Amino acid sequence: MKMFLLAALFATAAFAQSPLNDAKTIFVLPMPGGLDQYLAVRLAQDSTLTVVTKADTADLLLTDQLTAAVEKKADETSSTFSRPTMRPLARGKGTFFLVDRQSGNVVWSTIEPPKSTIAKDLKTAATHIVDRLNKARAAKK
Secondary structure, three states, X not given: OHHHHHHHHHHHHHHHOOHHHHOOEEEEOOOHHHHHHHHHHHHHHHOOOEEOOOHHHOOEXXXXXXXXXXXXXXXXXXXXXXXXXXXXXXXXXXXXXXXXXOOOOEEEEEEOOOOOOOHHHHXXXXXXXXXXXXXXXXXXX
């Protein structure tokens, strides 16, 4: 029983140290159709994360692709971006990844393809993405 309690304590402590929980700031990388702008607005309105304009001040990066291009885009806005090797894992429309800037690890992801590039559809997609992110952060507390 003592071993179980000790294991549960360590698991709880490790879980509480999640980058998703501890993050305070987020940088949204450019996305096709200006979706990044809708996401930034939604995050600023409906999230406990602060949207920042420089990647090097962010705890998390929100991107729609995991490729070397993400690393390059972040490098353009940050001199301290961690350089893990990122291989193309996904290049589909509607995939979104939250990356811990320090480790380069994906700490959350979702799929929400916008119906079109019309403002209403981009706004709806951004709302769904941020709602899911907020639920994931609340669940990890």
